[in-house]
Amino acid sequence: MKQLFQHFSKDEKEFVEQMIDLCQQVDTTYSYRLTRFLNPRQNQIAASIAAHFQLVYFSSQEELETEFSRGIIAPDYYQLDVAHFELAVVEVLYPRKYHEVTHSQILGTLLHRLGIKREYVGDILVGEDQTFVVLDRKFLPLLQSEVAKIGRTPVSWKEREWEVVSKLKKQEAQQKQILVSSLRLDKLISVAFQLSRTSASKLIEARQVKLDYQPIAQAGHEVDIGQLISVRGYGRVCINELVGYSKQGKLKLEIEVIRK
Structure with a gap:
């Protein structure tokens, strides 16, 4: 089992242990186990650990196009x-003409009013005309009966078919090329969001930055191609590709930016 941990970072050790425990439960009981909501990196880890145990892994992402997903770990004879x-996919209904409800307001209300952990809430999808919440189905009755307001805005909740999520207009990502002297985290944030290096460093030191969904506090950390940087209050940037080098020897990167 030790060799399994070599493939993951120290920060991922606790999650890896949880997935190993689920796999061992499947092996012992011959029945499937359901994960909590996972971010894309955790989804990859869960799938690889299930494969190590020669078990099958299904992600809800294959059925419902969301960022956060749930996984099923099961014996190889399991039929999905x-x-x-x-x-449950639930629409948040409120008088849009007079009110605006934000992602953070919805999440805060669910966590505090229902008293549930973040891991039981998946995506909160805020569109121009509709807003949806994906959550653990067992909390749906409680949500519908207990939450009648978000802030001062009166709301109601209506379960919808999963297909509505795919029809919701997603936030558009901006593709662009940048020049940087290195792949240092602070430099990438500075260029991507047009901030000073000092401002970028302060955000990192204040733990407002995540790399592949893990908090990171080292401004000088080297980022790998393909990694996702999330900056609270600004948005996210993915380092897609190293295109080449400038005449001055700087790295020419293709990045994808989604602003808050």
Whole structure:
């Protein structure tokens, strides 16, 4: 089992242990196990650990196009039933003409009013005309009966078919090329969001930055191609590709930016 941990960072050790435990439960009980909501990196880890145990892994992402997903770890003879993901897609209904409800307001209300952990709430999708929440189905009755306001805005909740999520207009990413002297985290944030290096460093030191969904506090950390940087209050940037080098020897990168 030790060799399994060599493939993951120290920060991922606790999650890896949780997935190993789920796999061992499947081996012992011959029945499937359902994960909490996972970010894309955790989803990859869960799938690789399941494969190590020669078990099958299904992600709800294959059925429902969301960033956060739930996984099913099961014996190889298991036949997928999407109901086993135990997901509910719920529309937040409120008078849009007079009110605006934000992602953070919805999340804060769900966590505090329902008293649930973040891991039981998946994506919160805020569109121009509709807003949806994906969450663990067992909390749906509580949500509908207990949450009648978000802030001062009156709301109601209506379960919808999963297909509505795919029709919702997603936030558009901006593709662009940048020049940087290195792949230092602070430099990338500075150029991507047009901030000073000092401002970028302060955000990192204040733990407002995540790299592949993990908090990071080292401004000089070297970022790898393909990694995702999230900056609270600004948005996210993915380092897609090293295109080449400038005449001055700087790195020419293709990045994708989604602003807050």
